[in-house]
Amino acid sequence: MDTPQNTALTRALTELPGPLPARGVIHIVIPHTDRFTVVGNHLAQHAGLSTVAVGLAVRIQSLPQGTEIGIKALAARFPEGEKLIAAALRELEAHGYLRRAVTNLPNGRIVTRTVFCNQPAALLRPRVVAQRPAPPQTPPPVQDPAPEAAAAPQAPALPDVQQEQAPEAPAPQEQEPEAPEAPAPQDHAPFVARVPPPTAPRQPSPPLPQPRELTAELDRAATALLSDLRRHARQLVLSEYDIRQLAPAVAAWLERDTHPDTIRHTLTNDLPQPLRHPAKLLKHRLTVLLPPPLPGADDLAAPARPRIAVTPFQTCDGCERAFRAPTPGHCRDCRNAHSPAQAAA
Incomplete structure (x- = not known):
């Protein structure tokens, strides 16, 4: 019997826009409408996790709350053994996706709680808790005057000068603004973005290196070398x-x-795949990887040692003892011995 062909997949390939790559994977993306889980590329393409750990993390992320994900419970579901599952869980725990903590219940039992985070890097970023606005205050209802007050005769109005003004109610004192609460100390260093934002000013690219003198021979050799590159890299x-x-x-x-x-x-x-701008890549490599000029023979010669002046030996004219001095004469002892005699004379 011939192998059945997937005609639906073949038809979907013909409907893809644009030219298809000659090799590598070809994606047919159909949007999900139900029963799907969002998985970040930081997990799916994690360079430090094994394939078993990545697959186990995706399966755990798709499970509902409260599902048992212990080693024995996972080994009962999957064909992998307990040792392989335990090693994958340790990988996820080392990279922050999984955390297991021992908790004491009120009835005295000790259980292990497993917490899974789908994006552990987001926990390192400082979070700002938005304050809820205060609800609007409803003014108290106006009460009708008592019947006795309504039936009582009103006093005659006094002249404007003699009318007593009711004491004004004291103005409400302005409350001092509360000092902002100090942020709670963090157990870890704050998150620092390594990628600059798109609005950050870009550093100007260094200029292409230029020769001291572009002779016709150098220009011909450089042009031939660049034209010949496609024979070595298409x-x-x-x-x-x-x-x-x-x-x-x-x-x-x-x-x-x-x-x-x-x-x-x-x-x-080591060219990148795919290479979209070959001229820009060559410009970068020719500029950044430019070697220094070769040193000359004088630069490679060992530096000459400085000469140290050495005071020569002299023979004392009096006691014929050797001593160091730039010129002949007497040693120190003979000079000290002749000094009092010369002073007395």
Whole structure:
């Protein structure tokens, strides 16, 4: 019997827009409407987690609250053994996705609670708790005057000068604003974003290196080297404009006695996949990886040691004892012995 073909999958491939890649995975994305779980790429593409740990984390994230996820409970569901599941749980615990804590219940029992966080990196960011607005205060209802007060005769009005003014109610004192509460001490360092925001000013790119003198021989060799790159890496197909722009930089490398094979290996080694802008990549590598000029023979010579002046030995004219002095004469003892005699004379 022939192998049945999935005609629906083949039909879906023909409906994909744009050209399909020659190799690698091809995604057919159909939006979910029910029974789905959102999984972040930080987990699905985690470089430090094994495939078993990633799959186990996705399964745990899809389970409802209160589901047992102990080692024995997971081993009863999956074909993996207890040792492999225990190792995967330890990986998730080491990377912050899982936490197991022992808790004492009021009845005296000791249980282990397992907490799973779908995005542990978000817990490191400082969170601001929004304050709820105070509910509007309803004014008290106005009460009707008592019947006795309504039936009592009103006093005649006095002149404006003699009328007694009722004492004004004291103005409500303004309450001092409460000092903001000090933030609770954090057990960990605050989250620091390593990626600059899109609005951050960009550093200007360094200029392409230029040779001291672009001779016709250097220009011809640099142009030939750039034109020949597509034989070694088919992604590096450059236009004539790109070659004219990059030729002085390659000439600067050749001027510094860099072998053409070394330049070719630097420009074609470990290319990103896919390569969208080959000229920009070559410009970056030619600028950042430019080697220094070769040192000359004088630079490689050992530095000369400084000469130290040594005082020569002299023979004392009086006692014929050796002593150090720049000129012949008497030693210190003879000079001290002759000094009192000369002073007396």
